[in-house]
Amino acid sequence: MGNKNFFQSQQWQNFQKTLSGRKTGYIEKDGEKLYWTTIPTVFRHNYLYVNRGPVRSLKPFWPQLLDIANRHRCLYIKVEPPWEKNEPYKEELLKLGFKKTSLATQPDTTLLLDLTQSEHELLKQMKPKGRYNIKIAKKHSVTYQVFTEKEKGSDKALQDFYKMLEETAKRDHFGIHDVEYYRNLLKTLSSQARLFLAYKNNTVVAGILAVFFDDTVTYYYGASANKSRETMATYGLQWHVITTAKSEGYHVYDFLGIAPENAGKNHPWQGVTDFKKKLGGSVYSYAGTYHFILKPFLYFLLNVFKTLLQAKKTFSR
Numbered sequence: 597m598g599n600k601n602f603f604q605s606q607q608w609q610n611f612q613k614t615l616s617g618r619k620t621g622y623i624e625k626d627g628e629k630l631y632w633t634t635i636p637t638v639f640r641h642n643y644l645y646v647n648r649g650p651v652r653s654l655k656p657f658w659p660q661l662l663d664i665a666n667r668h669r670c671l672y673i674k675v676e677p678p679w680e681k682n683e684p685y686k687e688e689l690l691k692l693g694f695k696k697t698s699l700a701t702q703p704d705t706t707l708l709l710d711l712t713q714s715e716h717e718l719l720k721q722m723k724p725k726g727r728y729n730i731k732i733a734k735k736h737s738v739t740y741q742v743f744t745e746k747e748k749g750s751d752k753a754l755q756d757f758y759k760m761l762e763e764t765a766k767r768d769h770f771g772i773h774d775v776e777y778y779r780n781l782l783k784t785l786s787s788q789a790r791l792f793l794a795y796k797n798n799t800v801v802a803g804i805l806a807v808f809f810d811d812t813v814t815y816y817y818g819a820s821a822n823k824s825r826e827t828m829a830t831y832g833l834q835w836h837v838i839t840t841a842k843s844e845g846y847h848v849y850d851f852l853g854i855a856p857e858n859a860g861k862n863h864p865w866q867g868v869t870d871f872k873k874k875l876g877g878s879v880y881s882y883a884g885t886y887h888f889i890l891k892p893f894l895y896f897l898l899n900v901f902k903t904l905l906q907a908k909k910t911f912s913r
Contacts, residue, residue, distance in 0.1 A: 601678055602809035603647040604631050611784040625656040634668045639894055642668050646675045653685055658692060671895050673888040676702045686883045694886040703853030704884055707877040711842045711849055726874035733832025740836045743791045745782040753791055754779060757803040760819035792837050794829040802829040804837055812848040813841040834875055
């Protein structure tokens, strides 16, 4: 994966600053910047989060990172590196005192599509159902439009997208942010964040919020309307974004997250994983999520609180 990662960029830090109580910064060593964010948690404390960094070893950054965490009243440090699961750098984290945890922010597994292939090759590596559904969208004359934050009509486009996102969240049982979150994302990432919408008879039926950074385009958020699902607009829109990225010289399309391999049919992401895998790509498994505990007793209380909250949610279903 290298350092081609928008989570480790100044633009992403600018977006983080729009979220309540968060502070950001970076440490620079040997030409590499390691961006960090402090995020409020319980007991008037924070935790320090390093999102998809560092590129290689954490050791050169460690003394300063530890000092920053202590100065910002952090209960723990959370690191989700970009390394593949079998890379040796994770052993350094364990030697520093980190512990692997299942409390992930980013998905442990993603799907990467190689855009250096020809369009014919991209279609060929898809599952037959993926190719077929793209043809169905074309048969239904689905059309596409792209918006950035500065363009005329972008606010209306965002409102249309958010309405579909609410429908999708209710249909598929997941949580979403308020509309300002997505507005700030489009604003702070500027031209790097693009909102693609699919239309059937001038009615919005699907949307994708994608991030264009370095050589990679990331499918960050997706939504679809409850109506007109027979048009397969979600497949047509994916193909439109993929071919747009390819035509502009990007090398990788990152589907961002799928269920881990061998997760089973009951995994909450199984439906979206089946959808994404119909479009091809190769599975990439990250090294995982790691915590360095700074205040053990408060950290213990935090996890008890989270366990009770989860039990309450399960009981109330």
